[in-house]
Amino acid sequence: MEKSIVAVVKYEKPYESVRKVVELSHGLDHLPSKAKVFIKPNIVFWTRVVNFPKWGVITTSRVIEDMVVLLKERGIDDITIGEGTVTMEPKDKATPAHAFESLGYKELNKRYGVKYINVFERPFEKVDLGDGITLSFNTDIIHSDFVVDVPVMKSHNQTVVSLGIKNLKGMIDIKSRKLCHSADIEKDLNFMVARLADKMPPMLTLLDGIYTNERGPSFDGRIRRSNLLVASSDVLSADLVGAKILGYDGSEVPHLLNAAKNRKRPCDLSDIEVIGEKIESVASRHEYDFQYSETGDGSLPLPLAKMGIRGVSYRKYDLSMCTYCSLVNGLILSAIRYAWKGEPWDSVEVLTGKSMKPTPGKKKTILLGKCMYQANKNNPDIKEMIPINGCPPKPESIVKALHKAGIRVDPALFENIDQLPGFFMSRYDGKPEFDETFFKV
Helix, strand or coil, X not given: XXXXXXXXXXXXXXXXXXXXXXXXXXXXXXXXXCCEEEEECCXXXXXXXXXXXXXXXXXXXXXXXXXXXXXHHCCCCEEEEEECCCCCCCCCCXXXXXXXXXXXXXXXXXXXXXEEEEHHHCCEEEEEEECCEEEEEEHHHHCCCEXXXXXXXXXXXXXEEECHXXXXXXXXXXXXXXXXXXXXXXXXXXXXXXXXXXXXXXXXXXXXXXXXXXXXXXXXXXXXXXXEEEEECCHHHHHHHHHHHCCCCHHHCHHHHHHHHHCCCCCCCCCEEEEECCHHHHCCCCCCCCCEEEECCEEEEXXXXXXXXXXXXXXXXXXXXXXXXXXXXXXHXXXXXXXXXXXXXXXXXXXXXXXXXXXXXXXXXXXXXXXHHHHHCCCXXXXXXXXXXXXXXXXXXXXXXXXXXXXXXXXXXXHCHHHHHHHHHHXXXXXXXXXXXXXXX
Protein backbone atom coordinates (compact mmCIF):
# COMPACT_ATOMS: atom_id res chain seq x y z
CA MET A 1 0.00 0.00 0.00
CA GLU A 2 1.30 3.45 -0.91
CA LYS A 3 2.08 5.51 2.17
CA SER A 4 0.58 8.94 2.87
CA ILE A 5 3.15 11.73 2.78
CA VAL A 6 3.41 14.22 5.62
CA ALA A 7 5.95 17.02 5.41
CA VAL A 8 7.45 18.65 8.50
CA VAL A 9 9.56 21.79 8.11
CA LYS A 10 10.87 24.50 10.37
CA TYR A 11 9.38 27.91 9.79
CA GLU A 12 12.22 30.21 8.76
CA LYS A 13 11.08 32.75 6.16
CA PRO A 14 7.80 34.18 4.88
CA TYR A 15 6.53 32.53 1.69
CA GLU A 16 9.54 30.19 1.41
CA SER A 17 8.68 28.02 4.43
CA VAL A 18 5.01 27.55 3.49
CA ARG A 19 5.99 26.88 -0.11
CA LYS A 20 8.53 24.29 1.02
CA VAL A 21 6.15 22.35 3.26
CA VAL A 22 3.37 22.36 0.66
CA GLU A 23 5.70 21.21 -2.13
CA LEU A 24 7.29 18.48 0.00
CA SER A 25 3.84 17.19 0.92
CA HIS A 26 2.59 17.32 -2.70
CA GLY A 27 -0.46 18.85 -1.08
CA LEU A 28 -1.56 20.83 -4.14
CA ASP A 29 -0.72 18.22 -6.77
CA HIS A 30 -4.40 17.33 -7.13
CA LEU A 31 -5.73 20.89 -7.04
CA PRO A 32 -8.17 21.20 -9.97
CA SER A 33 -7.56 24.04 -12.40
CA LYS A 34 -9.85 27.02 -11.86
CA ALA A 35 -10.96 25.44 -8.57
CA LYS A 36 -13.24 27.09 -6.06
CA VAL A 37 -11.04 26.97 -2.92
CA PHE A 38 -12.14 27.35 0.67
CA ILE A 39 -9.55 28.21 3.35
CA LYS A 40 -10.49 27.31 6.94
CA PRO A 41 -8.33 29.06 9.55
CA ASN A 42 -8.74 28.67 13.31
CA ILE A 43 -10.22 31.77 14.95
CA VAL A 44 -11.50 30.14 18.10
CA PHE A 45 -12.00 33.41 19.99
CA TRP A 46 -12.01 37.15 19.46
CA THR A 47 -12.72 40.29 21.45
CA ARG A 48 -13.06 43.86 20.25
CA VAL A 49 -12.27 45.32 23.66
CA VAL A 50 -8.63 44.48 24.40
CA ASN A 51 -5.55 43.04 22.81
CA PHE A 52 -4.95 39.43 23.78
CA PRO A 53 -2.37 36.72 23.05
CA LYS A 54 -3.36 35.43 19.63
CA TRP A 55 -0.21 33.31 19.34
CA GLY A 56 -1.11 29.65 19.53
CA VAL A 57 -4.82 30.55 19.60
CA ILE A 58 -5.49 31.86 16.09
CA THR A 59 -3.98 30.85 12.76
CA THR A 60 -1.30 33.36 11.81
CA SER A 61 -2.19 35.76 9.03
CA ARG A 62 1.35 35.20 7.77
CA VAL A 63 0.57 31.55 6.89
CA ILE A 64 -2.85 32.45 5.45
CA GLU A 65 -1.36 35.08 3.11
CA ASP A 66 1.46 32.76 2.05
CA MET A 67 -1.12 30.08 1.23
CA VAL A 68 -3.17 32.56 -0.80
CA VAL A 69 -0.07 33.47 -2.81
CA LEU A 70 0.62 29.81 -3.57
CA LEU A 71 -2.94 29.37 -4.79
CA LYS A 72 -2.77 32.51 -6.94
CA GLU A 73 0.47 31.24 -8.50
CA ARG A 74 -1.50 28.19 -9.61
CA GLY A 75 -4.12 30.33 -11.30
CA ILE A 76 -6.76 30.08 -8.57
CA ASP A 77 -8.99 33.16 -8.47
CA ASP A 78 -12.00 31.94 -6.46
CA ILE A 79 -10.75 31.83 -2.87
CA THR A 80 -12.92 32.14 0.23
CA ILE A 81 -11.73 32.30 3.83
CA GLY A 82 -14.43 31.25 6.28
CA GLU A 83 -14.83 30.66 10.00
CA GLY A 84 -17.54 30.36 12.64
CA THR A 85 -16.02 32.13 15.64
CA VAL A 86 -17.50 31.48 19.08
CA THR A 87 -18.92 34.59 20.75
CA MET A 88 -20.69 35.11 24.07
CA GLU A 89 -23.73 36.30 22.13
CA PRO A 90 -24.36 33.80 19.31
CA LYS A 91 -26.01 36.45 17.12
CA ASP A 92 -23.01 38.80 17.41
CA LYS A 93 -21.87 39.69 13.88
CA ALA A 94 -19.70 42.67 14.77
CA THR A 95 -17.03 40.66 16.60
CA PRO A 96 -16.29 38.21 13.75
CA ALA A 97 -16.22 41.14 11.31
CA HIS A 98 -13.73 42.92 13.54
CA ALA A 99 -11.60 39.76 13.71
CA PHE A 100 -11.48 39.41 9.92
CA GLU A 101 -10.51 43.04 9.40
CA SER A 102 -7.94 43.04 12.23
CA LEU A 103 -6.31 39.88 10.87
CA GLY A 104 -5.87 41.52 7.49
CA TYR A 105 -8.49 39.64 5.50
CA LYS A 106 -9.84 42.88 4.12
CA GLU A 107 -6.37 43.63 2.79
CA LEU A 108 -6.23 40.12 1.27
CA ASN A 109 -9.44 41.00 -0.52
CA LYS A 110 -7.89 44.17 -1.93
CA ARG A 111 -4.63 42.51 -2.99
CA TYR A 112 -5.81 39.14 -4.22
CA GLY A 113 -9.61 39.28 -4.50
CA VAL A 114 -10.06 36.86 -1.61
CA LYS A 115 -13.54 36.68 -0.10
CA TYR A 116 -14.08 36.17 3.62
CA ILE A 117 -17.24 35.02 5.38
CA ASN A 118 -18.70 34.48 8.81
CA VAL A 119 -20.37 31.09 8.31
CA PHE A 120 -23.16 32.03 10.74
CA GLU A 121 -24.31 34.52 8.12
CA ARG A 122 -24.36 31.84 5.43
CA PRO A 123 -26.57 28.80 4.77
CA PHE A 124 -25.99 25.39 6.34
CA GLU A 125 -26.74 21.99 4.84
CA LYS A 126 -27.43 18.69 6.57
CA VAL A 127 -24.78 16.05 5.94
CA ASP A 128 -25.23 12.38 6.79
CA LEU A 129 -22.04 11.13 8.47
CA GLY A 130 -23.29 7.58 9.05
CA ASP A 131 -24.33 5.68 12.19
CA GLY A 132 -27.35 7.94 12.54
CA ILE A 133 -25.22 11.09 12.77
CA THR A 134 -26.37 14.13 10.79
CA LEU A 135 -24.70 17.51 11.25
CA SER A 136 -25.31 20.79 9.43
CA PHE A 137 -22.23 22.13 7.60
CA ASN A 138 -21.62 25.48 5.97
CA THR A 139 -22.58 25.14 2.32
CA ASP A 140 -19.60 27.14 1.04
CA ILE A 141 -17.06 24.59 2.22
CA ILE A 142 -19.16 21.56 1.29
CA HIS A 143 -19.63 22.82 -2.28
CA SER A 144 -16.07 24.03 -2.85
CA ASP A 145 -13.74 22.10 -5.17
CA PHE A 146 -10.83 22.09 -2.74
CA VAL A 147 -10.28 22.90 0.95
CA VAL A 148 -7.18 24.24 2.66
CA ASP A 149 -7.52 23.43 6.36
CA VAL A 150 -5.15 25.62 8.42
CA PRO A 151 -5.50 24.96 12.16
CA VAL A 152 -3.13 25.97 14.93
CA MET A 153 -1.14 23.16 16.53
CA LYS A 154 -2.64 22.85 20.02
CA SER A 155 -3.23 20.43 22.78
CA HIS A 156 -6.85 20.65 23.90
CA ASN A 157 -8.41 20.24 27.33
CA GLN A 158 -11.20 18.00 26.04
CA THR A 159 -9.95 16.30 22.85
CA VAL A 160 -6.23 16.00 23.81
CA VAL A 161 -5.19 17.74 20.58
CA SER A 162 -6.91 20.15 18.21
CA LEU A 163 -5.59 19.85 14.67
CA GLY A 164 -7.02 19.42 11.17
CA ILE A 165 -10.07 17.27 11.86
CA LYS A 166 -11.06 19.14 15.02
CA ASN A 167 -10.66 22.48 13.21
CA LEU A 168 -13.60 21.58 10.97
CA LYS A 169 -15.95 21.85 13.96
CA GLY A 170 -15.99 25.55 13.14
CA MET A 171 -17.89 24.70 9.95
CA ILE A 172 -21.02 23.34 11.62
CA ASP A 173 -23.94 25.30 13.01
CA ILE A 174 -24.53 25.92 16.72
CA LYS A 175 -27.14 23.18 17.06
CA SER A 176 -24.67 20.66 15.59
CA ARG A 177 -21.88 21.89 17.87
CA LYS A 178 -24.06 21.30 20.89
CA LEU A 179 -24.97 17.87 19.56
CA CYS A 180 -21.25 17.04 19.43
CA HIS A 181 -21.18 17.58 23.20
CA SER A 182 -23.87 14.97 23.78
CA ALA A 183 -24.28 13.18 27.11
CA ASP A 184 -24.35 9.91 25.16
CA ILE A 185 -21.39 7.91 26.48
CA GLU A 186 -20.90 6.19 23.11
CA LYS A 187 -21.66 8.96 20.63
CA ASP A 188 -19.65 11.50 22.59
CA LEU A 189 -17.50 14.44 21.47
CA ASN A 190 -14.67 12.22 20.24
CA PHE A 191 -17.07 9.99 18.30
CA MET A 192 -18.56 13.02 16.55
CA VAL A 193 -15.35 14.95 15.89
CA ALA A 194 -13.76 11.86 14.30
CA ARG A 195 -16.25 12.16 11.40
CA LEU A 196 -16.02 15.86 10.63
CA ALA A 197 -13.67 15.45 7.68
CA ASP A 198 -15.40 12.43 6.14
CA LYS A 199 -17.54 14.31 3.60
CA MET A 200 -15.14 17.16 2.83
CA PRO A 201 -13.97 17.92 -0.72
CA PRO A 202 -10.30 17.15 -1.57
CA MET A 203 -8.22 18.87 1.06
CA LEU A 204 -4.75 20.07 1.99
CA THR A 205 -4.14 20.22 5.73
CA LEU A 206 -1.48 22.70 6.85
CA LEU A 207 -0.83 22.76 10.58
CA ASP A 208 0.36 26.19 11.72
CA GLY A 209 2.86 25.49 14.49
CA ILE A 210 4.78 28.74 14.34
CA TYR A 211 3.18 29.14 17.76
CA THR A 212 1.82 26.13 19.64
CA ASN A 213 -0.51 26.03 22.62
CA GLU A 214 -0.28 23.83 25.71
CA ARG A 215 -3.56 23.24 27.56
CA GLY A 216 -5.40 25.01 24.76
CA PRO A 217 -7.49 25.86 22.91
CA SER A 218 -7.64 29.47 24.08
CA PHE A 219 -5.62 32.37 25.45
CA ASP A 220 -5.35 30.87 28.95
CA GLY A 221 -3.08 28.10 27.64
CA ARG A 222 0.70 28.19 27.75
CA ILE A 223 1.94 29.44 24.39
CA ARG A 224 5.28 28.49 22.84
CA ARG A 225 7.23 29.70 19.82
CA SER A 226 7.79 26.38 18.03
CA ASN A 227 8.44 27.44 14.41
CA LEU A 228 6.91 24.37 12.80
CA LEU A 229 4.76 23.66 9.77
CA VAL A 230 3.19 20.28 8.99
CA ALA A 231 1.34 19.51 5.75
CA SER A 232 -0.38 16.61 4.03
CA SER A 233 -3.08 15.93 1.47
CA ASP A 234 -4.47 13.42 4.01
CA VAL A 235 -5.94 15.07 7.09
CA LEU A 236 -5.71 12.04 9.37
CA SER A 237 -2.04 11.55 8.51
CA ALA A 238 -1.32 15.22 9.21
CA ASP A 239 -3.12 14.97 12.55
CA LEU A 240 -1.34 11.78 13.62
CA VAL A 241 2.03 13.38 12.93
CA GLY A 242 0.94 16.64 14.57
CA ALA A 243 -0.20 14.74 17.65
CA LYS A 244 3.13 12.93 17.81
CA ILE A 245 4.97 16.24 17.68
CA LEU A 246 2.81 17.46 20.57
CA GLY A 247 3.76 14.33 22.51
CA TYR A 248 0.86 11.92 21.86
CA ASP A 249 0.54 8.63 20.04
CA GLY A 250 -2.60 8.37 17.94
CA SER A 251 -3.93 5.72 20.33
CA GLU A 252 -3.87 8.35 23.12
CA VAL A 253 -6.15 10.71 21.19
CA PRO A 254 -9.68 9.24 21.15
CA HIS A 255 -11.01 11.12 18.14
CA LEU A 256 -7.97 10.19 16.05
CA LEU A 257 -8.25 6.58 17.18
CA ASN A 258 -11.92 6.63 16.13
CA ALA A 259 -11.07 8.26 12.81
CA ALA A 260 -8.40 5.64 12.09
CA LYS A 261 -10.83 2.82 12.85
CA ASN A 262 -13.49 4.41 10.64
CA ARG A 263 -10.98 4.58 7.78
CA LYS A 264 -9.58 1.09 8.50
CA ARG A 265 -6.13 2.50 9.12
CA PRO A 266 -3.52 2.05 11.84
CA CYS A 267 -2.78 5.02 14.09
CA ASP A 268 0.90 4.23 14.72
CA LEU A 269 2.31 6.10 11.65
CA SER A 270 3.20 2.77 9.98
CA ASP A 271 1.37 3.77 6.79
CA ILE A 272 2.79 7.32 6.76
CA GLU A 273 6.01 8.62 5.24
CA VAL A 274 7.36 11.67 7.08
CA ILE A 275 9.69 13.84 5.04
CA GLY A 276 11.64 16.92 6.08
CA GLU A 277 12.38 17.24 9.77
CA LYS A 278 12.40 14.08 11.88
CA ILE A 279 9.57 13.95 14.40
CA GLU A 280 11.89 13.16 17.31
CA SER A 281 13.99 16.26 16.58
CA VAL A 282 11.03 18.65 16.80
CA ALA A 283 8.63 16.91 19.22
CA SER A 284 7.84 18.59 22.53
CA ARG A 285 5.28 17.36 25.04
CA HIS A 286 2.32 19.72 25.38
CA GLU A 287 0.19 18.78 28.38
CA TYR A 288 -3.51 19.02 27.71
CA ASP A 289 -5.11 18.26 31.07
CA PHE A 290 -5.91 20.48 34.04
CA GLN A 291 -5.30 18.70 37.32
CA TYR A 292 -8.08 18.41 39.88
CA SER A 293 -7.83 17.30 43.49
CA GLU A 294 -10.30 15.37 45.63
CA THR A 295 -10.87 17.32 48.84
CA GLY A 296 -12.99 16.71 51.90
CA ASP A 297 -15.75 18.68 50.21
CA GLY A 298 -15.59 17.00 46.83
CA SER A 299 -13.42 18.13 43.94
CA LEU A 300 -11.55 21.31 43.04
CA PRO A 301 -8.91 22.35 40.52
CA LEU A 302 -5.53 21.69 42.11
CA PRO A 303 -4.54 25.38 42.52
CA LEU A 304 -7.77 26.06 44.46
CA ALA A 305 -7.34 22.94 46.57
CA LYS A 306 -3.79 24.00 47.45
CA MET A 307 -5.18 27.31 48.72
CA GLY A 308 -7.17 25.35 51.28
CA ILE A 309 -10.54 26.39 49.85
CA ARG A 310 -13.33 24.49 51.57
CA GLY A 311 -17.10 24.30 51.45
CA VAL A 312 -17.41 24.25 47.67
CA SER A 313 -17.08 21.40 45.20
CA TYR A 314 -16.49 22.14 41.53
CA ARG A 315 -16.06 18.88 39.64
CA LYS A 316 -13.88 18.63 36.56
CA TYR A 317 -15.61 19.45 33.26
CA ASP A 318 -16.43 16.52 31.00
CA LEU A 319 -16.91 16.11 27.25
CA SER A 320 -20.56 17.16 27.49
CA MET A 321 -19.72 20.75 28.44
CA CYS A 322 -19.97 22.70 25.20
CA THR A 323 -17.91 25.65 24.10
CA TYR A 324 -20.40 28.24 25.30
CA CYS A 325 -20.30 27.16 28.95
CA SER A 326 -16.53 26.67 28.59
CA LEU A 327 -16.25 30.40 27.91
CA VAL A 328 -17.37 31.21 31.45
CA ASN A 329 -16.11 28.15 33.31
CA GLY A 330 -12.58 29.46 33.87
CA LEU A 331 -13.87 32.88 34.89
CA ILE A 332 -16.15 31.36 37.54
CA LEU A 333 -13.26 29.39 39.02
CA SER A 334 -11.09 32.51 39.09
CA ALA A 335 -13.89 34.46 40.75
CA ILE A 336 -14.27 31.76 43.42
CA ARG A 337 -10.54 31.85 44.01
CA TYR A 338 -10.54 35.62 44.56
CA ALA A 339 -13.66 35.40 46.76
CA TRP A 340 -12.00 33.01 49.22
CA LYS A 341 -11.38 34.74 52.58
CA GLY A 342 -10.46 31.72 54.65
CA GLU A 343 -13.94 30.83 55.93
CA PRO A 344 -15.53 27.69 54.45
CA TRP A 345 -18.66 28.09 52.40
CA ASP A 346 -21.86 26.24 53.26
CA SER A 347 -21.54 22.92 51.38
CA VAL A 348 -21.98 24.25 47.83
CA GLU A 349 -21.66 22.16 44.68
CA VAL A 350 -21.36 23.47 41.10
CA LEU A 351 -22.41 21.15 38.26
CA THR A 352 -21.58 21.72 34.58
CA GLY A 353 -22.20 20.08 31.22
CA LYS A 354 -25.02 17.61 30.67
CA SER A 355 -23.98 14.45 32.52
CA MET A 356 -23.17 15.35 36.12
CA LYS A 357 -25.48 14.33 38.94
CA PRO A 358 -25.74 16.04 42.35
CA THR A 359 -24.00 14.63 45.39
CA PRO A 360 -26.47 13.64 48.12
CA GLY A 361 -26.07 15.76 51.22
CA LYS A 362 -24.89 18.98 49.63
CA LYS A 363 -26.83 21.96 50.95
CA LYS A 364 -26.74 24.11 47.80
CA THR A 365 -26.44 22.92 44.21
CA ILE A 366 -25.65 25.38 41.42
CA LEU A 367 -26.69 24.15 37.96
CA LEU A 368 -24.63 25.98 35.34
CA GLY A 369 -26.42 26.41 32.03
CA LYS A 370 -29.66 25.36 30.43
CA CYS A 371 -28.50 21.77 29.76
CA MET A 372 -27.51 21.07 33.35
CA TYR A 373 -30.76 22.57 34.61
CA GLN A 374 -32.83 20.40 32.28
CA ALA A 375 -30.90 17.30 33.34
CA ASN A 376 -31.33 17.82 37.09
CA LYS A 377 -34.25 20.16 37.72
CA ASN A 378 -36.30 17.34 39.31
CA ASN A 379 -33.46 15.50 41.03
CA PRO A 380 -34.48 14.59 44.60
CA ASP A 381 -30.86 14.71 45.82
CA ILE A 382 -30.84 18.50 45.52
CA LYS A 383 -31.70 20.27 48.77
CA GLU A 384 -31.53 23.84 47.49
CA MET A 385 -31.34 24.32 43.74
CA ILE A 386 -29.70 27.45 42.37
CA PRO A 387 -30.13 27.35 38.57
CA ILE A 388 -28.21 29.50 36.11
CA ASN A 389 -30.30 29.23 32.99
CA GLY A 390 -29.32 30.55 29.62
CA CYS A 391 -27.28 29.30 26.70
CA PRO A 392 -24.74 30.63 27.24
CA PRO A 393 -25.37 31.70 30.86
CA LYS A 394 -25.39 35.47 31.28
CA PRO A 395 -22.67 36.97 33.51
CA GLU A 396 -25.18 38.76 35.75
CA SER A 397 -27.06 35.49 36.32
CA ILE A 398 -23.84 33.77 37.35
CA VAL A 399 -23.03 36.48 39.89
CA LYS A 400 -26.55 36.34 41.33
CA ALA A 401 -26.39 32.56 41.71
CA LEU A 402 -22.97 32.54 43.38
CA HIS A 403 -24.06 35.28 45.78
CA LYS A 404 -27.18 33.30 46.64
CA ALA A 405 -24.93 30.36 47.47
CA GLY A 406 -22.92 32.58 49.81
CA ILE A 407 -19.90 32.96 47.53
CA ARG A 408 -19.44 36.70 47.30
CA VAL A 409 -17.64 36.93 43.99
CA ASP A 410 -16.67 40.36 42.68
CA PRO A 411 -19.32 41.44 40.13
CA ALA A 412 -16.71 43.58 38.37
CA LEU A 413 -14.97 40.44 37.11
CA PHE A 414 -18.13 39.54 35.22
CA GLU A 415 -19.12 43.06 34.24
CA ASN A 416 -15.72 43.43 32.55
CA ILE A 417 -15.61 39.91 31.13
CA ASP A 418 -14.33 41.22 27.79
CA GLN A 419 -11.28 42.63 29.59
CA LEU A 420 -10.17 39.23 30.93
CA PRO A 421 -8.17 38.08 27.87
CA GLY A 422 -6.00 41.17 28.13
CA PHE A 423 -4.63 40.05 31.49
CA PHE A 424 -2.94 37.09 29.83
CA MET A 425 -0.87 39.40 27.60
CA SER A 426 1.41 40.20 30.54
CA ARG A 427 2.92 36.71 30.35
CA TYR A 428 4.49 37.60 27.02
CA ASP A 429 5.40 41.27 27.50
CA GLY A 430 8.92 42.07 26.40
CA LYS A 431 9.53 38.67 24.80
CA PRO A 432 10.59 39.32 21.20
CA GLU A 433 9.66 35.82 20.02
CA PHE A 434 6.00 36.74 20.54
CA ASP A 435 5.56 38.93 17.51
CA GLU A 436 2.22 40.62 16.73
CA THR A 437 3.20 41.13 13.09
CA PHE A 438 2.41 37.47 12.40
CA PHE A 439 -1.24 38.55 12.56
CA LYS A 440 -0.92 41.44 10.12
CA VAL A 441 -1.04 41.48 6.33
